Amino acid sequence: MTTTNRVDAEGRATIKGIICDILEIDAEDMTDTSRFKEDHEADSMGAIEILSQLERAFGVDIDQAELARMVNLEGVVTVIDEALLAKAA
Amino acid sequence: MSPLVLSAWSAVSPYGVGAEPFARGITAGRCAVGPLDPATHPGPFDRGGVVPDFSARTHVGKKGTRTMDRVTALAVAAVGQLLESCDGGPVRQPEETALVLGTGSGSVQSIMDFTRDSFAGERPYHVDPARFPNAVMNRAAGQSAIWHRIKGPNTTVAGGWLTGLLALSYAARLHRGGHCARVLCGAAEEYSEQRAWLEWHGRSAAERATPLGEGGAVFLLEPAEAAREAGHPALARLLTTRFRAYGAESEVRAALAACVRDALKTTGVAPGDVRLVAPLGAGGESAALEEAGVGDALGAADPRWIRCRPLLGDTSAAATSLQLAAVLAAAGADGLAPGEAALVTGVERDGTVGCALLAGA
Known part of the structure; x- marks a missing residue:
C-alpha cells in the first residue's frame, strides 16, 4: 500500500528537480512512471547520486538495497515517504 | 634523437x-x-x-x-x-x-x-x-x-x-x-x-x-x-628534452646552461641555429637566472625571446606547454624553417630545470 502523505507536492517537486538535474533532462520529459535507466539513460553512478542527493535534501538514510525500487519518480517518492516515516518513528 | x-x-x-x-x-x-x-x-x-x-x-x-x-x-x-x-x-x-x-x-x-x-x-x-x-x-x-x-x-x-x-x-x-x-x-x-x-x-x-x-x-x-x-604539416621536430636538478638558487644558471648545452651537443644543433627561446620567466631572481643560463649556452647567438608570463600570468602546470604553443604560434602555419631551432625552458622552484629543443622538420 502506497501512502504519500509525508511527501507533499512541494517535496515531490524537490525530488523531481533533483533527479532531472542529475539526469540532465527537462522536467517535462519525466513522468511519474518513466524509467530512469531505460527512458532517461541513467547509469549506476546516476542512481547512486540520486540516492545520495535525496539523503542530503531530506535528511534521511536510504539503504542502497532500495535502489531496486528507485527506478522511476513514483518509486523514489515511495522510498522517501517510507524513509521519512522511519525517521519520524 | x-x-x-x-x-x-x-x-x-x-x-x-x-x-x-x-x-x-x-x-x-x-x-x-x-x-x-x-x-x-x-x-x-x-x-x-x-x-x-x-x-x-x-x-x-x-x-x-x-x-x-x-x-x-x-x-x-x-x-x-x-x-x-x-x-x-x-x-x-x-x-x-x-x-x-x-x-x-x-x-x-x-x-x-x-x-x-x-x-x-x-x-x-x-x-x-x-x-x-x-x-x-x-x-x-x-x-x-x-x-x-x-x-x-x-x-x-x-x-x-x-x-x-x-x-x-x-x-x-x-x-x-x-x-x-x-x-x-x-x-x-x-x-x-x-x-x-x-x-x-x-x-x-x-x-x-x-x-x-x-x-x-x-x-x-x-x-x-x-x-x-x-597530410599534417610538420611544424617542428621534437629533437630532445633535458632535465637537471639544482640545490641552491645560485645553481640555476649553471644547471640550465648545462641542460641546453647537452641538448645542443647530442642533437648536433649549433647555438646560432636557435632562433626562438620561450622561457618560463618565473618570479623573483629565477627569471634572470634562467635567461642568463640560456645565454651562457647560446653564446653569441641572438635569438628572439618570447616571454609568455607577462602576457598570460603564472599558468603553473600549463606554463611550459603554453610556451611551446607560443613557439609554434611564432613559427606560423609552415612551422619552423629547415635549419631553424627553438628552445622552451623552465625552472621549477622545487629544484629542477629543463628544456625542450625543437627544429624545423
Whole structure:
C-alpha cells in the first residue's frame, strides 16, 4: 500500500528537480512512471547520486538495497515517504 | 634523437578558445591579464588571466558536463580543438593514440570542496558522489580520452612549472617504447580561489604579486612519415628534452646552461641555429637566472625571446606547454624553417630545470 502523505507536492517537486538535474533532462520529459535507466539513460553512478542527493535534501538514510525500487519518480517518492516515516518513528 | 614531429596544436588561453586567438595574442604581444571581479573570483589576487566566458556547458556540451570541473573542461576543450583541427584523424585508430596530459594537482578546488562537504555535512558520507572523480589527479586526462574516444595509453604527469616539458619527454618515451603510434600531449591548469590561496601562501614575498593565469595547450606528436601520409604539416621536430636538478638558487644558471648545452651537443644543433627561446620567466631572481643560463649556452647567438608570463600570468602546470604553443604560434602555419631551432625552458622552484629543443622538420 502506497501512502504519500509525508511527501507533499512541494517535496515531490524537490525530488523531481533533483533527479532531472542529475539526469540532465527537462522536467517535462519525466513522468511519474518513466524509467530512469531505460527512458532517461541513467547509469549506476546516476542512481547512486540520486540516492545520495535525496539523503542530503531530506535528511534521511536510504539503504542502497532500495535502489531496486528507485527506478522511476513514483518509486523514489515511495522510498522517501517510507524513509521519512522511519525517521519520524 | 626523437623521430617525432609536432604536426598540430591547440590552445585554450586567456585570449580565448582555440589556437587562432592564442597565436594572434602572442604575436601581437597583447597582455591578457585583466582585473578579476571579486564576486566571481574571490581570493588574494585582483588581477588574473582567465579564459573569457569559458564553461564546461558552453564549450564542451550541455549533456554530461554537470559535474565536470573547470580544469577537466579546459582539457577536454583543448583536446577537442586539436582533433577538430586535423579532422579527427588521430582517433580513427583510437587504440593507437596515447594521451599524456600534465596537471598541477588535478583540481584543488574539487579536492577541497569534496573534502569540506564530508566534514561539514550531517554525515561524512553526505557528499556528491558524482563529483568524486574530480577529486583525483587523472580526471582531466581520463575524461578527455573518454569524451573523445581515445583508447591508447592514458597518462597524467605532474611536475610544477616543468609539467609541459616532462609530459613531452614522457610522450616521446611512450612512443619510443612502442606503446602507441602517436601521442596527444599537453597540459591544463584552472583558475580557482583555492589555487590562488595556495599559490599566494606558497610564494616568497618577492613574487607574491604575480597574477595567476589558466588555460591549456595540446600537441599532436607523430612520426614525420605518418604526418606526411595524413597530410599534417610538420611544424617542428621534437629533437630532445633535458632535465637537471639544482640545490641552491645560485645553481640555476649553471644547471640550465648545462641542460641546453647537452641538448645542443647530442642533437648536433649549433647555438646560432636557435632562433626562438620561450622561457618560463618565473618570479623573483629565477627569471634572470634562467635567461642568463640560456645565454651562457647560446653564446653569441641572438635569438628572439618570447616571454609568455607577462602576457598570460603564472599558468603553473600549463606554463611550459603554453610556451611551446607560443613557439609554434611564432613559427606560423609552415612551422619552423629547415635549419631553424627553438628552445622552451623552465625552472621549477622545487629544484629542477629543463628544456625542450625543437627544429624545423
